[in-house]
Amino acid sequence: MDSSEKPLRILAVLNLPWDPRLGASRVWIELAAQWQADGHTVDYYSLTEAFPQPSESSAVNAFRQSWFAYRARRYIRQNGAGYHVIDSLLGTLPFSKVQLRFRGLLVARSIGFYSLYEAFDREARQRWPQRSRGKLAGRVLHTSTKRRWLRASGESIRQADLINLPNEDELVALRRGPGSARPAMVQPYGLTLARASALARAADSTEARLAGKIVSFIGMWSVRKGSQDWREIMCRIREAVPATRFRMLGTLAAEENIIGDLGSDARDYCELIREYDPDELPALLANSAVGLFPSYVEGFGLGLLEQLASGIPTVAYDVPGPRQILRPIPSLLVQAGDVERVAARVCELLRASADEYETLREQSFAVAKKYSWPEIARATIRSYREALRSQRGPILFTQPFGMRSPGGGARIMRALLDASPVPIAAVCTSPVPPPTGSFVREMHVRLRPNFGRIETTRFSGFAHATAPVFAKRFQRRLEDLCISEEACAIHSIAHGGLDFYYAFLIARKLGLPFFLQVHDDLPYTAQAHRHATGVSEALGAAWRGARRRFVIGAQLGEEYCRRYGSAAYTVVTDGLEQVAAQPVPRPRGRLRIYFMGLFHLEYEPNLSALFNALDRVRAEIPAGEHSITLRCGGVRQPLLRQSRTPMRVLPFGSEADVKADLETADLLYLPLPFDDAHDAFVRFSLSTKLITYIGSGIPILYHGPENAAVFHLLRDAKAALLTTTLDSATIAATLRHYAEHEDEGTCVAENALRLARSEFMLGTIRERFWDSIQGSLAT
Numbered sequence: 172m173d174s175s176e177k178p179l180r181i182l183a184v185l186n187l188p189w190d191p192r193l194g195a196s197r198v199w200i201e202l203a204a205q206w207q208a209d210g211h212t213v214d215y216y217s218l219t220e221a222f223p224q225p226s227e228s229s230a231v232n233a234f235r236q237s238w239f240a241y242r243a244r245r246y247i248r249q250n251g252a253g254y255h256v257i258d259s260l261l262g263t264l265p266f267s268k269v270q271l272r273f274r275g276l277l278v279a280r281s282i283g284f285y286s287l288y289e290a291f292d293r294e295a296r297q298r299w300p301q302r303s304r305g306k307l308a309g310r311v312l313h314t315s316t317k318r319r320w321l322r323a324s325g326e327s328i329r330q331a332d333l334i335n336l337p338n339e340d341e342l343v344a345l346r347r348g349p350g351s352a353r354p355a356m357v358q359p360y361g362l363t364l365a366r367a368s369a370l371a372r373a374a375d376s377t378e379a380r381l382a383g384k385i386v387s388f389i390g391m392w393s394v395r396k397g398s399q400d401w402r403e404i405m406c407r408i409r410e411a412v413p414a415t416r417f418r419m420l421g422t423l424a425a426e427e428n429i430i431g432d433l434g435s436d437a438r439d440y441c442e443l444i445r446e447y448d449p450d451e452l453p454a455l456l457a458n459s460a461v462g463l464f465p466s467y468v469e470g471f472g473l474g475l476l477e478q479l480a481s482g483i484p485t486v487a488y489d490v491p492g493p494r495q496i497l498r499p500i501p502s503l504l505v506q507a508g509d510v511e512r513v514a515a516r517v518c519e520l521l522r523a524s525a526d527e528y529e530t531l532r533e534q535s536f537a538v539a540k541k542y543s544w545p546e547i548a549r550a551t552i553r554s555y556r557e558a559l560r561s562q563r564g565p566i567l568f569t570q571p572f573g574m575r576s577p578g579g580g581a582r583i584m585r586a587l588l589d590a591s592p593v594p595i596a597a598v599c600t601s602p603v604p605p606p607t608g609s610f611v612r613e614m615h616v617r618l619r620p621n622f623g624r625i626e627t628t629r630f631s632g633f634a635h636a637t638a639p640v641f642a643k644r645f646q647r648r649l650e651d652l653c654i655s656e657e658a659c660a661i662h663s664i665a666h667g668g669l670d671f672y673y674a675f676l677i678a679r680k681l682g683l684p685f686f687l688q689v690h691d692d693l694p695y696t697a698q699a700h701r702h703a704t705g706v707s708e709a710l711g712a713a714w715r716g717a718r719r720r721f722v723i724g725a726q727l728g729e730e731y732c733r734r735y736g737s738a739a740y741t742v743v744t745d746g747l748e749q750v751a752a753q754p755v756p757r758p759r760g761r762l763r764i765y766f767m768g769l770f771h772l773e774y775e776p777n778l779s780a781l782f783n784a785l786d787r788v789r790a791e792i793p794a795g796e797h798s799i800t801l802r803c804g805g806v807r808q809p810l811l812r813q814s815r816t817p818m819r820v821l822p823f824g825s826e827a828d829v830k831a832d833l834e835t836a837d838l839l840y841l842p843l844p845f846d847d848a849h850d851a852f853v854r855f856s857l858s859t860k861l862i863t864y865i866g867s868g869i870p871i872l873y874h875g876p877e878n879a880a881v882f883h884l885l886r887d888a889k890a891a892l893l894t895t896t897l898d899s900a901t902i903a904a905t906l907r908h909y910a911e912h913e914d915e916g917t918c919v920a921e922n923a924l925r926l927a928r929s930e931f932m933l934g935t936i937r938e939r940f941w942d943s944i945q946g947s948l949a950t
Contacts, residue, residue, distance in 0.1 A: 176556060181206060182251065183215040184259035186239035186757070190219075192421065193448055194390075194473050195260065195282040195923045198360055202258075205363070205548035214254075216246050235848075237319050240265060248272045252680045256555050258335070261285065265326035267655075270406065274654045276559050279331035283470035284341040284924060285324035285492060286348050291395060298508070299399050301768060319456035328353055333558045333841075335551070338493035346928070350932060356554045359495065360471045361542040362480055363869025366449070368478040371536060373453035377529050380460040380483075384521050387459035389474030390466065392424035392432075397488070400510050402433050404465065407439065407514035412521050417441040420455055421474070456481040456759040460528075461520045467507055472496060484531040485550075486516050488633045496542070500534050515567065564657030565594035566686075569649070569674045570664040573605020574613055576806070577823040578769055579859035580666060580690050583723075583745045586933055587940050596656060600670040602626065602634075616652060616899070618645050618670045623799045638668055646673045653681055660718075660948060662686040664711055667696045672709035675716060684947055687717040688743075689727060695851035705787055706816075711735040718947045721940065726880045727855040743940045745859040745930030746933030751868030754920035757837045759913050762788065762797045764872070765836035767829050768860040770803035773849055775895055777842035777874050782814035783899035788906050789816060797841075802832060838892075838909065839864040843882075853879035862931050865890060865923040869917040870909070874902070890923035892916075 180445040191197045191696055196217070203213040221242040221244050243259075244266055251257065251273040257264070261279045268277055328334060328345070334355040336342050342357055361946050362370075372696075375383075386408065390396045397404075408415050418442060422429060426443050433441060448457060469475075469492030476496060478485040484500075487493035489509040497503050505512045506541070568588065572581050588595055588611055597613040599605035601614060602621035605613050619641045622634040653661065661678040665671040665687060678685035688857060697706040714731055720740040722728040728740040762785070770928035772780075789797050799814070802821040809816065824832075833839075841861060843853045853876055855859025862879055864871045871891035885891040894902050909916055 178210045178212060179206075179255045179552065179555065180212045180253055181214075181258055182247070182254045183213065183217075184243050184247075184257055184263055184264045185215075185237050186221075186243075186260060187217060188219045189215060192423075192446060195896060196814050198280075198282060199258070201361075201363055201544050201799050202548055202551070203686060205544045206552065208545075209549065209552070211552070216243055220246075225945055239263060244271055246615050251275075254625065255559060259327070259331075260321055261334075262327050265330065267330050267658075268332075269651045272650060272654065274657060274683070276555055276562065277330065277332045277833045278335050278555070279327045279333075280335040280343055283468065284336065284344050284380040284491075286344050287341065287468050288395075289317075289321060290513045293352075294870065295394050295467075299394070321595060324843040329752065332562055333555070338469075338491050338495045340494065341470070356551075356798070358551050358554065359542055359548060360473055360476070361547045362476060362539065363542040363544050366477075367539060367543070369450075369453045370456065370477060370539075371482060373457045374482045374532075375458045377525050377797055379780045380458060381521070381523070381525065381528060383458045383460060383652040384412060385418055385459045386415060386463050386630055387418045387420065387456055387478060387519075388460045388463050389420045389477055390422075390464070392419070392422040392429050393469055395730070397467065397490060398429075398432050400465050400508065400513075402437075403510045404514050404517075405433065405437065405441070407511065408517050408521075411514070411518040415440070415499035415521060418444070418455070418459060420444050420447060420452070442474060452477060453481070456483060459483050459516050461486065463513070463517060465489070465510075465513060466490065466493065467491060473856075476539055476542055480676055482532040482536050484520050484528070484535055486513055486520070488513075492789060496538065497550055499538050499829070500531070503531075509511050546938045547683060562657050563594075563659045565596040566660045566662055567596055567598055567653060567656065567658045568611075568662045569598040569600055569616075569670060571600050571618070571666055571668055573599045573601065574609040574611055575606035579745070580664060582689065582859045583743075584664075585747050587743065588910045588939060592927040592941055593945065596658075598652065600645070600668070616645065616648050616654065618642075618668055618673075623854065635668065638670075640667070642673055645670070646677055650677045653677060654660040658683060660684040660686060660944070661945075662688065663713075664688045664690065665693045665713065666690060667693075668796065669706065673715055679716065684718040685713070685716065686719045686721065686944060686947070687713050688721040689731070689854065690723045691731070692727065695849070707734070714738060719943050721943075724855065724857045726883075730855060741939055741943045743936055744857055744931070745862040746931050746936040747862060747866040747927055748865035748933045750924050750932075754870075754917045754924070755868040757913060758914065760792055760910050761794070762910050763835060763837040764797075764799045764840050765802075765832060765869075766800070766840040766842075766860075767802040767832065767863070769804055770801065771844075772807075773846075774845035775807070776840045776845065778806070778810060779813055780897045780899050780902055781840070781842075781874065782816065784902035784906055785814070785816040786902035787899060790905075791907060791912060800832060800836070802829065833867050833869060836867075836869055837873045838906075839867065839869050841871055841873050841875070841880050841881065841891070843873075845876050850876075850878070853881070855880055857881060857884070862927075865931065866927040868924060870920045872905075872909075872924060884926075885923075888926040889920050890926050891919055 187193055187196050189196055191200050192307055206213050218239060221239050226232055240263055254275055256276045258278045258280055259506055261281045262405055298701055334353055336357050337359050339357055342355055345355055356591040393400050408523045422445055429443055430437055435705050464475040464487040468490055472492040473487055475487055486503050487497060489504040490507050505516060572578055574581055595611055597611045599615050600618045602617050602619055606617050619638045625634050646721055661674050663671040664675040675685050694706055714735040720742045721737060723744050725742055729756050785797055798817040800819045802824055804823045857880055873885050873891045874894045891903055894905050
């Protein structure tokens with residue numbers, strides 16, 4: 172195994188007993204042993220686990236075969252999240268990955284392609300019409316079971332990510348049928364090194380074998396394996412070489428049934444071994460001179476391969492499976508059903524000279540060596556890894572707002588996700604559908620219903636409080652979306668509700684990397700959502716369990732490390748693609764104040780104090796031009812009526828609208844609430860409008876408390892005029908001084924531009940964000 176690759180966790184699923192005596196089960200058993208030897212983890216869910224109590228009733232076993240799929244589905248829903256790959260027998264999982272709640276690689280493995288087997292069944296009914304078809308009840312049961320199997324096989328192909336086929340003929344058949352375009356691989360079966368070595372070591376000499384004249388067969392006794400041809404083949408061989416004896420191994424059939432097909436005299440020259448321990452096979456094949464494998468259709472043909480590994484030249488019908496194995500020795504292939512030619516070829520081998528036989532013996536060894544489980548197992552893992560890499564879907568970004576929403580959170584995400592280096596998709600969890608026109612594919616999976624007009628009233632808190640009632644439904648829908656999108660990770664913003672926590676639980680269940688991002692202190696924003704009591708525990712779990720954490724500022728990151736446990740975090744926020752080359756000049760005495768963004772009710776005391784301060788300035792500097800422009804969508808009318816200063820309130824606008832507004836602005840207003848109720852908000856948050864402001868070249872008027880993160884940033888950089896009071900006289904003094912000293916405004920604007928270039932360039936922020944995510948996905 173490549174040491175740079177992590178081991179895979181694989182679940183084998185098959186509706187057969189986990190028994191090495193069964194060829195199909197043996198494929199998974201020996202593959203699992205080799206994968207485990209290479210460091211992978213392999214578990215299995217077979218008929219034995221689904222129905223622990225064995226039954227001798229054919230009707231009960233037929234029912235179990237049909238019902239197995241539903242028990243397997245239940246098992247995978249409960250346990251499948253821990254696996255990278257489900258390697259299932261074709262037809263056992265006719266469900267979508269959404270139905271299975273599984274997001275890894277779903278493989279459907281053929282041990283005999285259903286359409287080829289069905290074609291043989293139709294041919295067999297025409298070729299041997301006299302063959303007993305059993306009792307009516309049995310025929311009805313058999314027909315019903317076969318129809319369900321055919322439907323399930325077709326559906327398995329349509330739902331699987333990858334079809335694993337043992338021979339090229341099955342690939343041709345796949346491309347002709349339903350699901351023909353599904354990704355497929357051809358990977359044969361093999362032998363373990365120990366088994367191949369034991370078979371070769373036990374082989375008798377050429378001389379002893381030719382003298383013994385034993386013809387061997389390995390396989391179940393069935394029409395498909397040639398049971399209807401054996402009687403004539405044996406008669407022809409014994410007519411030509413009377414001393415020939417036959418050894419039938421692993422028939423799993425009652426002796427009287429086999430003798431019924433062969434004739435009673437077969438007891439004299441035919442040794443029937445119904446079952447054997449796998450370790451006994453080398454001795455059982457040791458003195459066999461010729462192998463015979465008259466199967467009409469195969470997935471591969473392990474019995475044929477085992478005889479070749481014993482150095483036994485084996486004649487087989489030229490059909491899928493044996494055709495691939497014996498391609499290097501075409502003289503051993505005979506047209507299917509040509510019993511005369513089969514018998515003649517066996518007789519030629521029994522009469523061969525020692526040199527001729529020795530050549531075929533060495534060729535048989537050489538063919539068998541090509542089918543080694545260690546090499547096949549590792550090649551299969553390489554194919555599975557490639558399929559896993561190619562199926563990696565987008566990162567799902569979940570947030571309680573639309574990407575085109577006017578708030579700061581949406582603005583940050585637009586800045587970070589524009590021109591993303593990996594596939595992404597957005598999930599809006601708000602009750603209200605997201606605005607249209609997003610640059611990213613956006614889906615709506617709402618956490619709770621929209622209660623209409625109630626959402627905009629003082630009763631909105633009760634609407635938010637209903638969210639836990641709908642949590643299970645939300646998680647189920649989000650899980651289904653992750654699976655259907657084949658998401659490779661989940662990124663979630665913790666803001667207000669618990670949708671981020673439910674996303675975290677889904678990521679943990681599906682084994683997906685989870686990225687947590689926080690723009691404001693969550694217990695503060697959760698107050699309006701009635702989640703304050705449990706939000707800290709949820710946030711702590713997500714903080715500790717996240718693969719990567721993103722915070723809007725170092726103050727918030729350090730606080731969360733203190734509260735929830737020390738962990739690495741990355742600071743990301745909005746950024747600027749370019750900044751003004753120099754401060755914007757303004758005429759002395761003019762005060763055109765500008766505000767953009769959401770105007771929260773908490774800002775009303777600030778704006779009221781600003782109105783009073785401007786009225787004072789207008790009285791003291793009557794010749795100056797003073798105005799306020801608020802691009803915020805709306806402000807309550809009682810507040811607006813307080814001001815005598817000219818004012819405009821504009822609707823939310825585009826980036827171009829804001830850019831045009833800034834061309835006429837002299838001072839950019841940045842308020843934060845003063846009261847203690849919003850202490851957690853101001854201490855840890857950075858306003859996105861701040862980023863636009865500092866890159867504009869226009870001076871900033873900070874109006875908020877001294878304990879705010881924004882205050883410390885601007886004060887340390889000397890990048891704003893600072894007012895930390897609601898006293899209108901003090902604010903007026905600051906504005907008057909600014910109006911009369913244009914050089915002071917120029918100085919703080921220059922410092923703000925310097926801060927923007929050093930800390931808030933979008934290219935640097937994006938690189939920091941995506942390097943963290945991509946580095947995490949690569950581990």
